[in-house]
Amino acid sequence: MxxxxxxxxxxxxxxxxxxxxxxxxxxxxxxxxxDLAELGAVVTKSIMLKPRSGRATxxxxxxxxxxxxxxxxxxxxxxxxxxxxxxxxxDQGATIVVSIAGESVExxxxxxxxxxxxxxxxxxxxxxxxxxxxxxGQVFACHPTxxxxxxxxxxxxxxxxxxxxxxxxxDVTSIVEIAEEVISAGADSLALxxxxxxxxxxxxxxxxxxAGKTGGLSGPAIRPVAVxxxxxxxxxxxxxxxLGMGGVASGRDAFELILAGASAVSVGTATFGNPTAVIxxxxxxxxxxxxxxxxxxREAVGYAHRPEGNL
Amino acid sequence: xxxxxxxxxxxxxxxxxxxxxxxxxxxxxxxxxxANSAKPGNxxxxxxxxxxxxxxxxxxxxxxxxxDRGASGGLLEIVVAPHGAGSIWLTNQLPxxxxxxxxxxxxxxxxxTEPVRALLVGGGYGSAPLFGLSEVLKSRxxxxxxxxxxxxxxxxxxxxxxxxxxxxxxxxTEDGTTGITGKxxxxxxxxxxxxxxxxxxxxxxxxxxxxxxxxxxERGVVHQCAIEEAMACGIGVCMTCVLPIRGEDGVIRMLRSxxxxxxxxxxxxxxxxxxxxxxxxxxxN
Numbered sequence: 001m002x003x004x005x006x007x008x009x010x011x012x013x014x015x016x017x018x019x020x021x022x023x024x025x026x027x028x029x030x031x032x033x034x035d036l037a038e039l040g041a042v043v044t045k046s047i048m049l050k051p052r053s054g055r056a057t058x059x060x061x062x063x064x065x066x067x068x069x070x071x072x073x074x075x076x077x078x079x080x081x082x083x084x085x086x087x088x089x090x091d092q093g094a095t096i097v098v099s100i101a102g103e104s105v106e107x108x109x110x111x112x113x114x115x116x117x118x119x120x121x122x123x124x125x126x127x128x129x130x131x132x133x134x135x136x137g138q139v140f141a142c143h144p145t146x147x148x149x150x151x152x153x154x155x156x157x158x159x160x161x162x163x164x165x166x167x168x169x170x171d172v173t174s175i176v177e178i179a180e181e182v183i184s185a186g187a188d189s190l191a192l193x194x195x196x197x198x199x200x201x202x203x204x205x206x207x208x209x210x211a212g213k214t215g216g217l218s219g220p221a222i223r224p225v226a227v228x229x230x231x232x233x234x235x236x237x238x239x240x241x242x243l244g245m246g247g248v249a250s251g252r253d254a255f256e257l258i259l260a261g262a263s264a265v266s267v268g269t270a271t272f273g274n275p276t277a278v279i280x281x282x283x284x285x286x287x288x289x290x291x292x293x294x295x296x297x298r299e300a301v302g303y304a305h306r307p308e309g310n311l
Numbered sequence: 312x313x314x315x316x317x318x319x320x321x322x323x324x325x326x327x328x329x330x331x332x333x334x335x336x337x338x339x340x341x342x343x344x345x346a347n348s349a350k351p352g353n354x355x356x357x358x359x360x361x362x363x364x365x366x367x368x369x370x371x372x373x374x375x376x377x378x379d380r381g382a383s384g385g386l387l388e389i390v391v392a393p394h395g396a397g398s399i400w401l402t403n404q405l406p407x408x409x410x411x412x413x414x415x416x417x418x419x420x421x422x423x424t425e426p427v428r429a430l431l432v433g434g435g436y437g438s439a440p441l442f443g444l445s446e447v448l449k450s451r452x453x454x455x456x457x458x459x460x461x462x463x464x465x466x467x468x469x470x471x472x473x474x475x476x477x478x479x480x481x482x483x484t485e486d487g488t489t490g491i492t493g494k495x496x497x498x499x500x501x502x503x504x505x506x507x508x509x510x511x512x513x514x515x516x517x518x519x520x521x522x523x524x525x526x527x528x529e530r531g532v533v534h535q536c537a538i539e540e541a542m543a544c545g546i547g548v549c550m551t552c553v554l555p556i557r558g559e560d561g562v563i564r565m566l567r568s569x570x571x572x573x574x575x576x577x578x579x580x581x582x583x584x585x586x587x588x589x590x591x592x593x594x595x596n
Contacts, residue, residue: 022550023548023549024548025548025550028315029315029547029548029570030546032315032319033321033546050594050596051593051594052594052596053564053565053594053595053596054550054553054565054588056584056585056586056587056588057540057551057552057553057554057586058540058541058551059541059550059551059553060541060542060543060549060551061541062366062367062368062543065365065367067367067368069549071549071550071551074550074553074565074594075594077594211586211587219367220367249367271544272369272543272544272548273367273368273369273544274321274358274411275321275413275544275546276321
């Protein structure tokens with residue numbers, strides 16, 4: 001029988017297809033289209049310490065094979081999230097990965113402390129692609145020192161069990177360097193990649209289309225960037241598990257990220273175009289792996305790295 | 312009026328007919344039982360461009376009307392203005408082609424329990440959902456006045472059978488090619504006064520809705536409007552289509568126009584806040 005199971009750090013999952021943070025809310029809206037328990041995991045929207053209005057509109061621009069978004073991490077804050085969303089997700093029988101985001105190293109530490117005793121969470125995704133208010137709004141994940149500081153703060157405060165997945169941006173000179181830094185700071189695994197910073201200018205108004213001016217590019221347009229980042233990091237650190245994401249819209253796409261070195265795959269923008277995309281991709285991926293002769297998902301992880309001459 | 316529309320389903324729906332009407336296309340889909348659950352004000356989200364399209368997002372359209380046709384299956388109709396790559400693609404599809412469609416989505420127009428005097432105002436193809444609404448209001452014994460406005464005659468959408476359910480219809484065009492020359496807001500105050508309007512229902516461009524809202528507020532008339540904001544998913548997960556709306560608790564929140572709208576109380580919207588988060592909004596940072 002085909003083995004679809006996977007793991008990230010000490011966290012085990014029944015199958016490798018997850019939602020992507022920020023593309024599934026906290027699951028409620030998608031639950032009317034399919035059973036959340038069918039997913040490898042629900043990765044929640046990145047939650048912050050306090051309620052957050054997010055940015056002004058327009059927040060979205062469609063681009064060729066993708067879209068630009070500038071939401072600004074709108075959300076209810078960790079306390080309301082723990083009170084309402086987590087119990088609801090537990091009731092659905094969902095496997096839960098909580099994504100957190102902070103504006104300071106201290107934010108990450110407090111968020112980790114608030115989450116350490118919460119039951120029913122399989123792993124923590126630490127989104128460090130946020131502006132650091134203590135460092136002129138520079139993004140944590142763009143510098144080895146700030147990336148390390150954020151992950152260390154979570155590691156110190158999360159306690160023993162909960163695996164940490166550090167989510168990195170591809171907008172850096174060397175993603176391998178940042179990856180090595182966060183792993184040595186205590187991250188168990190990596191989420192690759194966050195959106196790619198972009199801009200659209202409206203040629204009628206002749207101004208940036210988004211109120212926030214820049215936005216994160218997602219969708220199939222960035223898939224080759226994701227495949228490259230996953231490939232490079234897996235090559236440098238083959239023992240580190242990777243949650244891959246970036247423009248996955250089919251089982252074939254998910255398979256491509258797995259061949260590059262991902263042990264699991266998140267589906268984001270595809271859900272906006274198709275509410276049942278995650279389920280469709282899961283079934284297609286299973287068929288894809290079987291048709292290529294794999295008996296398990298694990299055998300396919302990083303298969304593109306096999307030496308020349310091997311079949 | 313808010314919350315997830317529990318009736319929403321994803322189906323493949325065949326195009327039954329696709330006809331050009333003035334500047335627009337009137338497209339009819341075979342949707343089976345889904346037709347029973349749609350209410351005036353709800354919208355539909357349709358995949359465009361075919362399987363390998365570079366357009367990754369659905370397009371949202373207000374539902375013009377639905378028909379429950381028993382054994383032969385229900386119908387769902389929309390009116391499309393072909394102005395972007397996605398809507399142009401859709402207007403080019405022929406009967407027999409199947410599209411991936413999610414509906415009904417969003418909130419519906421609130422229907423009064425007592426017969427009232429209602430004014431329905433539509434801008435351009437924003438008139439489409441108002442005809443289904445007028446049928447419902449008429450069946451409740453309401454008096455219905457309708458004002459339709461557009462830049463030019465070609466852009467007024469007013470089918471003959473749709474007009475049957477209204478007591479009066481006034482058309483207004485900016486270039487004077489049909490009806491009164493001007494804007495809908497030029498005629499609304501007079502109609503409110505003459506016909507003692509209790510409630511205004513509106514659908515159309517945001518600027519028009521805002522101008523109608525000013526008139527409604529000044530005269531103490533209830534105003535329900537169908538708003539629009541750039542939308543990626545239509546089902547409440549992407550958080551792009553938000554608008555600042557004041558809740559019953561007085562707190563302004565950035566609410567999703569796909570879930571908490573498109574139909575909202577005009578008086579609760581913080582209008583003209585484009586490119587800013589209004590002072591006092593929950594979680595403003």
